[in-house]
Amino acid sequence: xxxxxxxxxxxxxxxxxxxxxxxxxxxxxxxxxxxxxxxxxxxxxxxxxxxxxxxxxxxxxxxxxxxxxxxxxxxxxxxxxxxxxxxxxxxxxxxxxxxxxxxxxxxxxxxxxxxxxxxxxxxxxxxxxxxxxxxxxxxxxxxxxxxxxxxxxxxxxxxxxxxxxxxxxxxxxxxxxxxxxxxxxxxxxxxxxxxxxxxxxxxxxxxxxxxxxxxxxxxxxxxxxxxxxxxxxxxxxxxxxxxxxxxxxxxxxxxxxxxxxxxxxxxxxxxxxxxxxxxxxxxxxxxxxxxxxxxxxxxxxxxxxx
Numbered sequence: 282x283x284x285x286x287x288x289x290x291x292x293x294x295x296x297x298x299x300x301x302x303x304x305x306x307x308x309x310x311x312x313x314x315x316x317x318x319x320x321x322x323x324x325x326x327x328x329x330x331x332x333x334x335x336x337x338x339x340x341x342x343x344x345x346x347x348x349x350x351x352x353x354x355x356x357x358x359x360x361x362x363x364x365x366x367x368x369x370x371x372x373x374x375x376x377x378x379x380x381x382x383x384x385x386x387x388x389x390x391x392x393x394x395x396x397x398x399x400x401x402x403x404x405x406x407x408x409x410x411x412x413x414x415x416x417x418x419x420x421x422x423x424x425x426x427x428x429x430x431x432x433x434x435x436x437x438x439x440x441x442x443x444x445x446x447x448x449x450x451x452x453x454x455x456x457x458x459x460x461x462x463x464x465x466x467x468x469x470x471x472x473x474x475x476x477x478x479x480x481x482x483x484x485x486x487x488x489x490x491x492x493x494x495x496x497x498x499x500x501x502x503x504x505x506x507x508x509x510x511x512x513x514x515x516x517x518x519x520x521x522x523x524x525x526x527x528x529x530x531x532x533x534x535x536x537x538x539x540x541x542x543x544x545x546x547x548x549x550x551x552x553x554x555x556x557x558x559x560x561x562x563x564x565x566x567x568x569x570x571x572x573x574x575x576x577x578x579x580x581x582x583x584x585x586x587x
Contacts, residue, residue, distance in 0.1 A: 285377035329375030336424040339408035359410040371415035378418040381554035401558025403445035436508035441516030442526035449474035459506035488534030517560030517571035
């Protein structure tokens with residue numbers, strides 16, 4: 282199972298910035314220390330090319346990002362100060378989900394899985410970035426897999442606490458890419474888009490109600506979409522201790538969520554690419570633990586078809 286990372290590319294963020302950039306390096310370090318993965322399992326992806334990005338994004342927006350000509354409002358909406366590192370990091374994040382999809386689809390036999398140890402940048406729209414998201418890695422990857430003739434039908438299963446609004450908007454006219462989002466009804470973004478399947482959950486949902494809703498959603502995804510590839514956004518932010526989430530799931534509940542999604546892929550023999558998506562807990566190690574659990578659960582359930 283290949284694990285793609287770009288945590289050596291660190292954004293120069295101002296002191297006190299609320300985005301937990303260090304979680305990515307901590308995640309890779311914890312996975313290496315676990316003994317479950319070898320050094321050779323970890324790969325630095327190529328950056329997403331302009332051609333790949335432009336399937337999902339407007340050319341003028343890509344140029345403004347690449348040249349550093351975003352206006353003040355655009356930079357504020359993204360939430361990161363512009364820098365060459367921001368551009369390269371965003372390209373690599375898109376490239377990591379592309380590589381994870383290609384790797385998962387390349388396996389012959391069994392249910393394959395590969396992982397982007399970042400990604401899940403689902404608030405990026407076609408012509409603007411938002412909510413710490415510059416380029417939409419899931420949309421880029423889904424459209425690339427179709428354009429490359431690797432698959433015809435893709436399902437994006439988004440279990441971040443926030444709706445995948447950018448993903449829904451970009452892919453609204455792509456009937457062969459099914460978008461599913463389970464998210465907090467009252468959480469960001471406050472102006473929602475329309476996914477193929479939106480499950481809006483109340484504050485303080487908790488483990489049991491969340492898992493019941495997830496089971497129904499997964500049944501609908503596989504029946505309606507019949508995907509040949511699943512891109513799974515495994516946000517850590519539905520956690521009860523997350524600063525930006527309010528769904529009140531436990532760490533064990535999130536592990537069970539991962540098991541549900543990944544077992545559904547295994548049972549349908551559908552390859553899956555995983556992206557980590559959001560996580561803003563204090564202490565940060567809670568977020569890292571949730572992400573570690575996602576990756577190790579994938580290895581246990583899918584790598585050997587167990």
